[in-house]
Amino acid sequence: MLKSIPKLIASIIIPNLVGLIGSLFTRTGIDSWYSNITKPSFNPPNYVFGPVWTTLFVLMGISFYLIWTSGKNIKWAVIIFIVQLLLNTMWSILFFGLSNPMLAFIEIIILIAAIIANIIVFYRIRPAAAYLLIPYILWVSFAAVLNFRIWMLN
DSSP, X not given: OTTHHHHHHHHHHHHHHHHHHHHHHHHHHHTTGGGGSOOOTTOOOHHHHHHHHHHHHHHHHHHHHHHHTXXXXXXXXXXXXXXXXXXXXXXXXXXXXXXXXXXXXXXXXXXXXXXHHHHHHHHHHOHHHHHTTHHHHHHHHHHHHHHHHHHHHO
């Protein structure tokens, strides 16, 4: 059990570091162009996003930990996990960093496909790991709708 504690810590830190990178672009965008654009009525207040994303990154980390410690061949699961993390960061760069809701919307559709692939691959290894990603796919799907409406309104 003690041998797996470093894996658990690393599994949680990795997605949160990726989230931290994305948040650097988010913070810049929120403080500039984002505060001046038209947003849909269902846009949550800015203070909601930090705690939601932190929770989602912790869930992703625990999910990855379950895969990492499964004792099974996880090569493709790791690759898909990394790809969806990179796509997650890319969305923040496109939407907030480049102020481009159109490109961000196209990218978030690709991200959703990657998350679905991640869930499927994780499910085949350890179903509990896949279930932990359900809040993530739900939130990103909501973000896609929000992204689309912001694109259309501006």
